[in-house]
Amino acid sequence: MPYIAIKAKPKDEATKKELVRRINQAVLEVWGCPQEVITISMEEVAPDLWKDTVVKHEIEPYPEKMMIRYGEKLYQD
Numbered sequence: 001m002p003y004i005a006i007k008a009k010p011k012d013e014a015t016k017k018e019l020v021r022r023i024n025q026a027v028l029e030v031w032g033c034p035q036e037v038i039t040i041s042m043e044e045v046a047p048d049l050w051k052d053t054v055v056k057h058e059i060e061p062y063p064e065k066m067m068i069r070y071g072e073k074l075y076q077d
Contacts, residue, residue, distance in 0.1 A: 002027055003039045007054050010044045 004023060011019075020040050027038050045053055059066065066074055 001037050002031060002033065003041075005041045005043070007043045007045055007058070009047050009050065016042055 004027070006019070006023075020042060023040060024035075024038060027033065028035065059069065063069070068074060
């Protein structure tokens with residue numbers, strides 16, 4: 001527990017691995033959980049399918065779940 005699901009437009013393997021490494025490290029440091037409970041998935045979505053598969057079905061229907069949306073921070077410090 002935590003499970004972080006990343007959906008993004010295609011990138012090279014080195015970039016994806018570095019992003020996952022940094023997110024994993026941040027979860028360890030900030031969330032304070034052991035490595036054994038962290039799960040991170042990476043799903044690439046083609047740019048021409050982004051709006052229909054991600055925006056329409058995963059972002060727009062759940063505004064209350066968004067912490068940052070389109071670059072805008074939606075939470076208070």
